[in-house]
Amino acid sequence: MKQKFQISGISCGGCVARVKKTLENHPNIEKAEIFLAPKGATIITMNETLSVEDIQKQLDELNGYTISKINQ
Template sequence: MKYRYQINGISCGGCITRIKKTLEEHPEVEQVEVFLQPMGATIVTMNKKLTVEELQGQLNKLEGYTIAEIS
């Protein structure tokens, strides 16, 4: 299932590559799409829905990024 999020702290394409790789390391995450326009808009495809806290925990392997769900 696909879920929409906003990731803050992104400043370049390198950020997107690191975020995508880090989130996709989680066993429940199938695919991550992060967009520059609008900045930080993200679609995460998961086998089982993870909480924002679980996704933030995964993202905390990197420094300076926060994630919030978009309704």
């Protein structure tokens, strides 16, 4: 299942690569698509639904990134 998020702190391709790799290390995240336009827009494909808090815990391995859900 795909869900849309916004990740603040994304500013370049290096950020995208680091955050993508960190998110995809989570066992329940199949794929993370992160965009620079609009900056930090993210689509995460999951095997089972994760809360924003669960995903933030994974992101906390890196400093300076905050995730929030985009209501569709």
